[in-house]
Amino acid sequence: MIAKSSHNAEPGAVGRTTRPREHHFRGSLGRFATGVAIVTFDGATKRHGITVNSFTSVSMEPPLVLVSIARSTKAHDELAGRPFSVNILGAEQKQLALHFAGRPGPDPVWVEGATAPRLSHVLAYFECTPWAAYDGGDHTLYVGEVVDFNYRNGDALAFANSSFTTIPESQLGMEELL
Numbered sequence: 001m002i003a004k005s006s007h008n009a010e011p012g013a014v015g016r017t018t019r020p021r022e023h024h025f026r027g028s029l030g031r032f033a034t035g036v037a038i039v040t041f042d043g044a045t046k047r048h049g050i051t052v053n054s055f056t057s058v059s060m061e062p063p064l065v066l067v068s069i070a071r072s073t074k075a076h077d078e079l080a081g082r083p084f085s086v087n088i089l090g091a092e093q094k095q096l097a098l099h100f101a102g103r104p105g106p107d108p109v110w111v112e113g114a115t116a117p118r119l120s121h122v123l124a125y126f127e128c129t130p131w132a133a134y135d136g137g138d139h140t141l142y143v144g145e146v147v148d149f150n151y152r153n154g155d156a157l158a159f160a161n162s163s164f165t166t167i168p169e170s171q172l173g174m175e176e177l178l
């Protein structure tokens with residue numbers, strides 16, 4: 001997860017005022033490579049989207065997933081008790097990631113999901129109904145029950161060491177040596 005203090009800067013960039021320990025903590029967390037997702041949902045008065053890398057699968061039965069949302073974000077309060085979609089981004093969707101991280105670009109193309117709005121042409125999606133929300137310090141852990149999902153082929157967008165990168169769909173591994 002990336003707190004709001006850095007969202008208007010280059011992703012992961014740290015402002016001059018950031019305390020050294022927090023800087024070091026962020027840098028240490030950044031060594032954990034993740035995918036990139038966008039949480040989308042209809043709030044009371046508007047449609048929301050927020051870029052996250054805190055997506056985690058939680059349970060198979062029931063099927064549960066989790067996202068950690070900073071209390072300081074516009075989406076935070078409105079997400080409570082509402083259905084949402086998690087859109088996993090493909091390698092070519094960096095602009096979409098930036099769009100929903102405070103750097104608006106071209107208007108995204110929406111899909112009216114049966115449970116919650118989602119984005120078109122993503123690598124995978126999970127439509128969720130609200131399951132639980134847990135206190136996570138300056139974030140809230142929102143757990144959703146997956147009611148619909150799908151995926152397509154393609155390379156994944158990834159985030160590591162404060163930079164976007166690509167994870168190829170398939171790479172030859174040990175099997176080549178056998």
Ligand SMILES: Cc1cc2nc3c(=O)[nH]c(=O)nc-3n(C[C@H](O)[C@H](O)[C@H](O)COP(=O)(O)O)c2cc1C
Pocket residue numbers: 001002003004007011012036050051052053054055068069070071072073074075097098100101102159
């Ligand atoms: C790669 C990346 C990952 C992010 N992960 C999270 C996250 O897991 N949780 C979170 O609350 N914000 C995360 N952010 C920051 C939010 O996307 C950003 O604060 C967003 O613009 C807040 O929306 P708002 O301006 O509507 O409040 C991430 C940003 C980027 C670029």
